[in-house]
Amino acid sequence: MRPGEVIFRHAEPVMGTVVSIDVRPRGLPMVQTRSAVAQACELLHRADDVFSLFQPNTPLSRLCRGEIELSDCPPEVAQVTALCEQAKRASGGWFDPWALPGGFDPTGLVKGWAAREAARVLEDAGIGAGMVNAAGDIASFGTPGQREAWRVGIRSPQSPELLACVIDLHGAVATSGLYERGAHIWDVVAQAPAGAVDSATVCGPDLALADALATGLVAAGEAGLDAVTAAGYEAMLLREGGKSVTTRGFPLPAAV
Amino acid sequence: MRRAPLVITGTACGLVAVIGYHTAAPQASALTSSSASGGTGTLSFGATTAATTARAKTSAGANKTATSATKTARSAVGSDVQYQYGDLELKVTMAGGRITDISVVKDSVTDQYSQQIDAYALPELRSQALTAQSAKLDGVSGASYTSAAYEQSLQSALDKLKA
Numbered sequence: 001m002r003p004g005e006v007i008f009r010h011a012e013p014v015m016g017t018v019v020s021i022d023v024r025p026r027g028l029p030m031v032q033t034r035s036a037v038a039q040a041c042e043l044l045h046r047a048d049d050v051f052s053l054f055q056p057n058t059p060l061s062r063l064c065r066g067e068i069e070l071s072d073c074p075p076e077v078a079q080v081t082a083l084c085e086q087a088k089r090a091s092g093g094w095f096d097p098w099a100l101p102g103g104f105d106p107t108g109l110v111k112g113w114a115a116r117e118a119a120r121v122l123e124d125a126g127i128g129a130g131m132v133n134a135a136g137d138i139a140s141f142g143t144p145g146q147r148e149a150w151r152v153g154i155r156s157p158q159s160p161e162l163l164a165c166v167i168d169l170h171g172a173v174a175t176s177g178l179y180e181r182g183a184h185i186w187d188v189v190a191q192a193p194a195g196a197v198d199s200a201t202v203c204g205p206d207l208a209l210a211d212a213l214a215t216g217l218v219a220a221g222e223a224g225l226d227a228v229t230a231a232g233y234e235a236m237l238l239r240e241g242g243k244s245v246t247t248r249g250f251p252l253p254a255a256v
Numbered sequence: 257m258r259r260a261p262l263v264i265t266g267t268a269c270g271l272v273a274v275i276g277y278h279t280a281a282p283q284a285s286a287l288t289s290s291s292a293s294g295g296t297g298t299l300s301f302g303a304t305t306a307a308t309t310a311r312a313k314t315s316a317g318a319n320k321t322a323t324s325a326t327k328t329a330r331s332a333v334g335s336d337v338q339y340q341y342g343d344l345e346l347k348v349t350m351a352g353g354r355i356t357d358i359s360v361v362k363d364s365v366t367d368q369y370s371q372q373i374d375a376y377a378l379p380e381l382r383s384q385a386l387t388a389q390s391a392k393l394d395g396v397s398g399a400s401y402t403s404a405a406y407e408q409s410l411q412s413a414l415d416k417l418k419a
Contacts (some may be wrong), residue, residue: 011406011415018406021413022362022394110401133411136398144394153410155398162410166393177399 005145008033009027012041015048015111017135019118024144026128036125037137040118040132047114050074053105064103080106080113080208087212088203092227094216099188112211115139119207137174139207148252157198157238164238167251172207176200176214177238187219196221204233205252 008030010021021040025033050073059073070078071095084106087095097106115134119141122130129142131150140150149168156162157179167173177199178185185194200217202210213233217224221237225247228235234250246252396411406412 005280009415011412013403017401017403018412020395020411022415102284131395133397135400135406136396136411137400138395138397150394153393153396155396157399158399160398160405163396163410173397175397175399180399180401180405185354201397 006030007144008037009040010037012044014041014044015052015114015134016054019044019115019135020133021118021122021130022131022144023122023127024131024142026142028126028128032125033127036122036127040121043118043121044114047110047117048077050076051080051106051110051114053107060106062138063106080110083113083208084109084212086188087209087216090209090227090231090233090252091213091216091223092220094189094220094224094227095212096216097187100186101190101191108176108215109208109212111135112137112139112172113208116172116207136171137207138169142252143170143216153236154201154236155199157240164244165236165252167203169203171203171205171249172210173201173203173208174210174214175202176211176218178218184217185215189219194219196223196240199238201236201238202228202233203235204231209233 006025008023008025012019012021019041021037023033023037028036045094049062050058051119052058053061055061059068059077062068063070063073063077072082084095084097087109088097096107097108098104113256115132116139118134119130119132119139122132123141127142129144131138131140131141138150138152143149149170151166152169153163153166153175154173154175156164157177176185177197178195179198186192187194187196190250197217198217200214202214202217204210204213209231210233211227213224213231213235217235217237218230222245225235225237225245229247229249234247236244236250237245238244312323393410393414396409398409401409
């Protein structure tokens with residue numbers, strides 16, 4: 001780390017999980033740093049209030065029940081819907097929130113989108129470098145200390161104590177898998193529970209898209225990798241027994 | 257297994273990396289012996305890299321070199337090696353949010369790989385990331401956890417670290 005670099009960490013319970021924030025103010029006064037982190041947390045709570053499908057009265061829940069139109073929703077619903085269309089194309093159809101059994105559900109992208117937006121709030125406030133980790137989906141800007149990348153462990157599907165690898169991260173990384181919440185990812189192509197791989201990790205510039213692509217890859221497995229790389233993203237697939245596949249540009253640490 | 261990790265659970269080791277390949281036809285290797293010795297937790301990560309690097313050159317007859325390299329740490333680390341082979345299980349010990357030790361628990365060599373993917377690279381913990389000075393992680397990516405599971409997560413331990 002830079003000599004004397006200030007690190008400010010915060011963990012915010014929101015969206016049924018905990019979002020971890022790590023910022024390096026780089027000269028921004030601590031009062032403003034704390035204020036920016038508070039704003040980022042407000043944004044996360046607002047995203048929850050708009051997009052939660054676990055609460056019946058959120059705009060998204062009402063939209064999905066057909067009680068209101070998209071034009072009645074807060075503007076971020078249209079923004080997320082447009083991102084879902086973009087992600088559906090970029091994934092080659094493996095991410096398709098319109099093809100789910102319960103109807104439209106953008107959950108596979110919303111958390112990544114929210115963390116990305118939170119990171120933008122921090123950056124726009126003048127914070128030098130930072131990372132927002134929304135329960136395993138990470139948006140970053142800048143780099144920590146004197147290092148050239150954030151150092152991020154990728155959890156093994158086998159246990160929260162295990163890492164499959166460590167990557168040098170610029171930008172975003174999202175991981176989807178079945179190990180935390182069971183078979184909750186739907187294979188929109190086969191119309192069956194997904195399970196091609198135990199987890200899929202996607203790196204690239206935009207966490208919203210990375211999150212969606214990772215969700216799609218859990219169903220697609222290797223069949224989805226070409227679309228991911230064509231979109232400018234890199235991926236790693238992990239299977240039971242520790243088998244893995246990575247695309248060529250997956251950001252493993254540089255050789256010494 | 258030399259000290260209780262600061263993080264996560266009461267188990268002896270903080271992290272284990274289990275790394276493998278979408279490959280076929282496991283091959284016997286001189287490295288089997290290094291696997292066994294690694295299980296004792298005596299190998300450093302540099303040694304792991306050296307072993308794997310050498311293994312990547314198995315066709316050049318480097319097996320014996322690899323075996324000895326596991327005991328000499330880092331001396332045979334190659335640059336930009338494209339890993340293609342085998343399953344490798346590493347045991348990583350953390351203390352104070354830093355990786356303090358890594359050992360090979362198991363490895364096996366395979367030499368055949370799927371043609372569909374551009375490249376296979378062994379997701380390895382290179383020595384750059386693992387020296388005691390620089391092994392601190394900034395974050396952990398994984399499938400979404402619930403609030404309850406967060407408390408058990410490595411990310412939670414990192415969040416509790418003070419600058």
